[in-house]
Structure formats: structure tokens, C-alpha cells
Amino acid sequence: MKKTFLFPTLAILGLLFIQGTSKSVSESEIELHAMAPDMPANVKAVVEQKCYGCHNAESKNEKGKAKLDWDAFEATKKSKQLATMAKINETLAKGEMPPAKFLENKPEGKLSESDLATLMEWSAGKKKSN
Numbered sequence: 001m002k003k004t005f006l007f008p009t010l011a012i013l014g015l016l017f018i019q020g021t022s023k024s025v026s027e028s029e030i031e032l033h034a035m036a037p038d039m040p041a042n043v044k045a046v047v048e049q050k051c052y053g054c055h056n057a058e059s060k061n062e063k064g065k066a067k068l069d070w071d072a073f074e075a076t077k078k079s080k081q082l083a084t085m086a087k088i089n090e091t092l093a094k095g096e097m098p099p100a101k102f103l104e105n106k107p108e109g110k111l112s113e114s115d116l117a118t119l120m121e122w123s124a125g126k127k128k129s130n
Helices: 002-020 027-035 041-051 062-067 078-093 100-105 113-123
Strands: none
Touching: 041 113, 078 113
């Protein structure tokens, strides 16, 4: 009778021990989290003026909201922020944002050269030199 309880008890204790041990974080993951820059005020200003209307949690533009939600951006892990920034940079470099169809109805939504440069520098992870 004692032997039938011994094995399940040891198995349960073993599982508890394994779950109790902390997972180690790789050095590259730590570096990745440290590298993601916080969004500077000048970038936030451009985002609020030119991007936020379509890319927020309450937007009626389902496609824009699905592609990028600025409300959730800063709350995500730094590694996901960096991946999103790379996609933003690629999209801007291709000239795909804001979309031509959107600009037909709202030409004021066009990014100025200065706004585009600000977003490109930030999304590429470059620090602006003053």
C-alpha cells in the first residue's frame, strides 16, 4: 500500500520543483529589451497628428487597427516594439503610409518631409543628432 502512494507523491513533488525553478533569460533577450528606445516626444507628436486616427483601439478603420494599435504599442514587450518599429520603417520606406486612397479624401494627412524623417529615424532605432 505504501509503494502505491510513494510514486505519485514523488511525481507530484518533482513537478512542483520543476515549476518552481525560474526560467533563465538569455543575454541576447536582455540586450534586446535594453535596446528598444522609448518613443520621444517629437515622434509622439507626429503619431498623434498623422497616424493615431486610424491606428488606435477605438478606430473604425479595422484594417489600420489590426495592422498597428498605438494604444497597445508602448505596453508591449520591447522585443515586439522593435519588430513593430522595423515594420513601420519598411512601410514608410516603401511610401505605403499613409495610403494614397486615404490621402485622396484627407490630403492634410500627408506626412511632411520632416515628419517622415522623424518617424524613419525613430523606427530605424537611430538617435537624432542635434
